[in-house]
Amino acid sequence: MENIFMGEYDIIVIGSGHAGCEAALASARMGHRTLMFSMNLEAIAMMPCNPSIGGTGKGHLVREIDALGGEMGVNIDKSFIQVRMLNTAKGPAVHSLRAQADKNLYHLEMKKTLEHTENLDLRQGEVTDIIVENGRACGVRTKTHTWYSAKAVILATGTFLKGKIFIGDAVYSGGPNGLASSEELGDNLRKLGIDLRRFKTGTPARCLGQSLDYGKMIPQSGDEPPVPFSFMDDQIGENKGLCWLSYTNEKTHDIIRQNFSRSALFGGQIEGIGPRYCPSIEDKVNRFADKARHQLFVEPEGLDTDEMYIQGMSSSLPEDVQQAFYSTIPGLENIRIVRPAYAIEYDCIDPQELKLNLEYRKIPGLFMAGQVNGSSGYEEAACQGLMAGINAVLSIEGRDPFILGRDEAYIGVLIDDLVTKGTNEPYRIMTSRAEYRLLLRQDNADQRLTEKSYRIGLATEERYQRTLAKKRSVEAEKVRLMNTWVDREKASEFLTAHGTTETEGRISLFDMLKRPQITYDDLSEVDGPDRPVLSYHERTGLEVEIKYEGYITKQLKQIERFKKLENRALPEDMDYENIEGLRIEARQKLSRVRPVNMGQASRISGVSPADINVLMVFLEKRRRERSLKR
Amino acid sequence: MEDTIAAISTPQGEGGIGVIRISGPGASDIIKEIFCPAGGKAIRELLPRHMYFGRITDNLTEAHKADNGCGGTDPAKHPLPALIDEAMVCYFPEPKSYTGEDVAEIQCHSSSVSLRKILSLVISKGARLAEPGEFTKRAFLNGRLDLSQAEAVMDLIKARTDKTYEVALDQLEGSFSRGIRAIRADLTDILVDMAVNIDYPDEDIEELTYEKLETGLRAAAGKIDRYLATCGTGKILREGLKVSIIGKPNVGKSSLLNALLREERAIVTEIAGTTRDTIEETLSIDGLPVILTDTAGIRDTDNVIEKIGVERSKDAFNHADLVIFTLDLSRPLDEEDLDIAEKLRGRKVIVFLNKEDMAEAVRRGEMQGITQENIAGLKELLPDAVFVEGSAREDRGLAELRDCIKNIVYTDRGESQSADIVTNVRHEKLLRDAKDSVTDAVALTESRQPLELIEIDVNTAYVSLGTIIGEETEGDIIDEVFRRFCLGK
Numbered sequence A: 001m002e003n004i005f006m007g008e009y010d011i012i013v014i015g016s017g018h019a020g021c022e023a024a025l026a027s028a029r030m031g032h033r034t035l036m037f038s039m040n041l042e043a044i045a046m047m048p049c050n051p052s053i054g055g056t057g058k059g060h061l062v063r064e065i066d067a068l069g070g071e072m073g074v075n076i077d078k079s080f081i082q083v084r085m086l087n088t089a090k091g092p093a094v095h096s097l098r099a100q101a102d103k104n105l106y107h108l109e110m111k112k113t114l115e116h117t118e119n120l121d122l123r124q125g126e127v128t129d130i131i132v133e134n135g136r137a138c139g140v141r142t143k144t145h146t147w148y149s150a151k152a153v154i155l156a157t158g159t160f161l162k163g164k165i166f167i168g169d170a171v172y173s174g175g176p177n178g179l180a181s182s183e184e185l186g187d188n189l190r191k192l193g194i195d196l197r198r199f200k201t202g203t204p205a206r207c208l209g210q211s212l213d214y215g216k217m218i219p220q221s222g223d224e225p226p227v228p229f230s231f232m233d234d235q236i237g238e239n240k241g242l243c244w245l246s247y248t249n250e251k252t253h254d255i256i257r258q259n260f261s262r263s264a265l266f267g268g269q270i271e272g273i274g275p276r277y278c279p280s281i282e283d284k285v286n287r288f289a290d291k292a293r294h295q296l297f298v299e300p301e302g303l304d305t306d307e308m309y310i311q312g313m314s315s316s317l318p319e320d321v322q323q324a325f326y327s328t329i330p331g332l333e334n335i336r337i338v339r340p341a342y343a344i345e346y347d348c349i350d351p352q353e354l355k356l357n358l359e360y361r362k363i364p365g366l367f368m369a370g371q372v373n374g375s376s377g378y379e380e381a382a383c384q385g386l387m388a389g390i391n392a393v394l395s396i397e398g399r400d401p402f403i404l405g406r407d408e409a410y411i412g413v414l415i416d417d418l419v420t421k422g423t424n425e426p427y428r429i430m431t432s433r434a435e436y437r438l439l440l441r442q443d444n445a446d447q448r449l450t451e452k453s454y455r456i457g458l459a460t461e462e463r464y465q466r467t468l469a470k471k472r473s474v475e476a477e478k479v480r481l482m483n484t485w486v487d488r489e490k491a492s493e494f495l496t497a498h499g500t501t502e503t504e505g506r507i508s509l510f511d512m513l514k515r516p517q518i519t520y521d522d523l524s525e526v527d528g529p530d531r532p533v534l535s536y537h538e539r540t541g542l543e544v545e546i547k548y549e550g551y552i553t554k555q556l557k558q559i560e561r562f563k564k565l566e567n568r569a570l571p572e573d574m575d576y577e578n579i580e581g582l583r584i585e586a587r588q589k590l591s592r593v594r595p596v597n598m599g600q601a602s603r604i605s606g607v608s609p610a611d612i613n614v615l616m617v618f619l620e621k622r623r624r625e626r627s628l629k630r
Numbered sequence B: 001m002e003d004t005i006a007a008i009s010t011p012q013g014e015g016g017i018g019v020i021r022i023s024g025p026g027a028s029d030i031i032k033e034i035f036c037p038a039g040g041k042a043i044r045e046l047l048p049r050h051m052y053f054g055r056i057t058d059n060l061t062e063a064h065k066a067d068n069g070c071g072g073t074d075p076a077k078h079p080l081p082a083l084i085d086e087a088m089v090c091y092f093p094e095p096k097s098y099t100g101e102d103v104a105e106i107q108c109h110s111s112s113v114s115l116r117k118i119l120s121l122v123i124s125k126g127a128r129l130a131e132p133g134e135f136t137k138r139a140f141l142n143g144r145l146d147l148s149q150a151e152a153v154m155d156l157i158k159a160r161t162d163k164t165y166e167v168a169l170d171q172l173e174g175s176f177s178r179g180i181r182a183i184r185a186d187l188t189d190i191l192v193d194m195a196v197n198i199d200y201p202d203e204d205i206e207e208l209t210y211e212k213l214e215t216g217l218r219a220a221a222g223k224i225d226r227y228l229a230t231c232g233t234g235k236i237l238r239e240g241l242k243v244s245i246i247g248k249p250n251v252g253k254s255s256l257l258n259a260l261l262r263e264e265r266a267i268v269t270e271i272a273g274t275t276r277d278t279i280e281e282t283l284s285i286d287g288l289p290v291i292l293t294d295t296a297g298i299r300d301t302d303n304v305i306e307k308i309g310v311e312r313s314k315d316a317f318n319h320a321d322l323v324i325f326t327l328d329l330s331r332p333l334d335e336e337d338l339d340i341a342e343k344l345r346g347r348k349v350i351v352f353l354n355k356e357d358m359a360e361a362v363r364r365g366e367m368q369g370i371t372q373e374n375i376a377g378l379k380e381l382l383p384d385a386v387f388v389e390g391s392a393r394e395d396r397g398l399a400e401l402r403d404c405i406k407n408i409v410y411t412d413r414g415e416s417q418s419a420d421i422v423t424n425v426r427h428e429k430l431l432r433d434a435k436d437s438v439t440d441a442v443a444l445t446e447s448r449q450p451l452e453l454i455e456i457d458v459n460t461a462y463v464s465l466g467t468i469i470g471e472e473t474e475g476d477i478i479d480e481v482f483r484r485f486c487l488g489k
Helices: A018-029 A058-067 A072-079 A103-115 A184-191 A250-258 A281-287 A319-326 A378-396 A410-421 A442-456 A461-483 A488-497 A509-514 A536-547 A549-566 A584-593 A598-603 A609-629 B027-034 B112-124 B134-141 B147-173 B175-199 B210-229 B231-239 B253-261 B304-319 B335-343 B356-363 B372-381 B398-413 B425-446 B451-468 B477-484
Strands: A004-008 A011-014 A034-038 A052-054 A080-086 A096-101 A120-124 A127-133 A136-142 A146-149 A152-155 A164-167 A170-173 A196-203 A206-208 A218-220 A243-247 A295-300 A307-311 A337-339 A342-349 A366-368 B005-008 B017-023 B035-037 B051-056 B085-092 B103-109 B241-246 B279-285 B288-294 B322-328 B349-354 B386-389
Touching: A011 A018, A011 A136, A011 A378, A018 A034, A018 A103, A018 A120, A018 A152, A018 A378, A052 A058, A052 A072, A052 A378, A058 A072, A058 A096, A058 A378, A058 A410, A058 A442, A072 A080, A072 A096, A072 A103, A072 A378, A096 A103, A103 A120, A127 A184, A136 A152, A152 A378, A184 A196, A250 A281, A250 A319, A319 A337, A366 A378, A378 A410, A378 A442, A410 A598, A442 A461, A442 A536, A461 A509, A461 A536, A488 A509, A509 A536, A536 A549, A549 A598, A549 B451, A584 A598, A598 A609, A609 B134, B005 B112, B005 B134, B017 B027, B017 B112, B017 B134, B027 B035, B027 B085, B027 B103, B027 B112, B085 B112, B103 B112, B175 B210, B175 B451, B210 B231, B210 B425, B210 B451, B241 B253, B241 B304, B241 B398, B253 B288, B253 B322, B253 B349, B253 B398, B279 B398, B322 B335, B322 B398, B335 B372, B349 B356, B349 B398, B372 B386, B386 B398, B425 B451
Parallel strands: A004 A146, A011 A034, A011 A152, A034 A120, A152 A366, B241 B288, B241 B322, B322 B349, B349 B386
Antiparallel strands: A052 A096, A080 A096, A127 A136, A136 A146, A164 A170, A164 A342, A196 A342, A206 A307, A206 A337, A218 A243, A243 A295, A295 A307, B005 B017, B017 B103, B035 B051, B051 B085, B085 B103, B279 B288
């Protein structure tokens, strides 16, 4: 059967989830004709699991996506229900923003943005195959017997690829949230020689808010005023709703225990590997048997719906058991479930088969992003989509790839972890994964990344100018604080009032701000009339830089050491199999991952420090051989 | 660009001369810190490729370094610094050296004790132990080796690393590494708690309070301290326990030495004052290296040659970790014995009562000798001394003597004889690093700094401990390699 040619594009994106949206937007905004496929346009930027964006580490990713000119931060600022800054009891490096999202609004706002983006076409349809010619990805075929050509293809299939749903003993093919799975594409990817493996995840039930007794639960409100995710937003309005905290009890656990055997998880039907950090409730009860209760949050799915999400209670138990155990929870006694909890298993690749620019090594022109790479989470997906979009563009333009280092961004940490170390479970970002946590803060993402993105042609002029303006005013204010002195008596009175010790002589505002007890806002009490009005982003940036100066310097020094290996490039044409002196395991691992520099090579498990030494000597030898020939 | 590395460059075992090689920017400064040329002139700048003769010492004072040098010309003004070994030193500034960097070489006697001691000293002055093949690697990277040698260099690194890796594996089986793992497990607990508290603030988990954190950190610090406390013992295990056999002439000191060595080395005669020089022998008591010095009798003498011997005896005596005070039971206790006993007050002493075969005769009054009353008096004079009866000639009481020597090292420091004693200089350094980091973390905890700042120090300690057992790598992996497999070149 002849396929119908339907169009020529620079870049085709398969999938319209968080990765797909960012990939398509980045590519189109960088001036390339882009086509984004969606199995169903209603599923654009769908949040099939929790109705929230951000959180620890994830909030950092959103700020970085935003700083690079991505859409997630802007979009959640338009569609949040409530916003909280987490970890405020700890230092600024781990402050993390999280927003409850109005799911439908989030979807609609993203769809609107996509629809109005120049160079970008949306198309509802199921891609069934990737066309590879001369080893290069150059187009896609669809279920409706059409085909499209492209210079690069970005695969962002999320959990749709050969998706399988588990509820009790019911097992059937399906994608998330009642949508159809993508079957043929999975088969055809295997035919292209792409190794696929199975991961799993799950989601709790949704219920009607009117069936709950809020009097028995503890309300959780947002911060006032809500802090924006996007650097482009100064104010984003008010919080619009509450979340609710409740707990399971022994009765809940008894019911779950009695029905362990009816769980797909323990029944052995699920072969996929689930994340340790996101266990289902039956898993929690099983593994933490001595814990008397588990907490759960009841969260609104949106403002235009009565549906509520029961965070912390995902399950693959049969529906009668779900009804029974949810009803044991205070506030949920009369629960009316509208969507049952389920587990989902799906195809994903081994990310070690990717290059750091997210290109599939064996098929140039094919980029991959999101859950198909073995990650988990909207934010993790979105940042990969953004990076895949940027790199697909750079690759077809013949430009150098855009790689962020572990010392530059959480995005860099995430991609390096996936590509260099691989993962055995759906990968979630954590601030603990970053070596240079003090530098990779959510308050300085703009200063770290916007200029880079501007230089490659993604971040807008407006955003870049805003970044520069913030830098200027923070610097100017720093100088002003250093040169503004308060006499001893006045300063001592101020300092003791704020619970710190007095001063022996006059003291600058700068030195006062260095004390942990004093905030920038406090300083207004002793400041002069020339105190400027700073934006939220400027105030935070300034305060952190001054308070943590010493530690930041320390960490910068560590980075210098780290850079020594990171700056030693490894040529792409290295024939590791034939380097004498490398251990066999190292030869295999290096051939597989094909690191771009010594630093990356050293992070591959199975490559020993001695192997790195051998490599260094080998490279030097090769360099000299070549210079002799010249 | 690089740091300064050092290693014993000559093969282990018998040989006349041993060489310690230092390479890197600190090479000449380290030499200036530890080397005092004969003739006393202080070295301000080492002449390139010039051979110096002098002594290696670990207590070169500012006075020695300044002005008139190391005291050669005016001993009264600048007393001679204590000697570790006599040595020849040569300095090769970059680029004309083996590695292409600044290189200094110390030639000294080849005894492993002396070589290791000097190496420890060099390391204490800022060098770090070189990795297998590292000098060669640097030489290659700096263009000092020709291309054809490259393959050989890689093989060398590989071969040596495999070997050291085996050694490392051996160590992994030991209780020392189990102990390190245990401390590391404690830190893991803390790090995990921190990670969970930082990354999952909304979860229903136990809060990591500053109090709990402090308790955990202090416990880890305590465990690290216990290892650090063994470093003294470790030094003895590494460099040997210095034991001086002392006693008036002809009480059987040389016989005792020989009996302990089980071979006739010293000339043993009946004539007092035969041993005119100190004789130093190394023996192993169940793995404990013991450097045994048989001294010339400490007595006033007019004989010039013997006088030198007496001087040396006194020197050996002064530096000994343990003194074996030998008495002849068949000769009455005299003033000379009591003088020596007097000098031994406050020292670690084993009193060896030689010729116990004669004791019975003395007791029966058949011959003169040391009486039970004499011994009681000595015990009063030296209340901490251990008394062992035996006969060097008849090979009796020696097993007991050996046990006593051993016990002095181990029980003295409150430990059983186990593998849990830190003998390796590198391990000691890493343990100290870990301790420093934990101490920093405790200080930050006390001042209630944010968790993520404290975490940096805890993680640093964790990495240091991991490096000991080769389980964790730092950011700068190249340096890490060399710390991991460090057995010298």
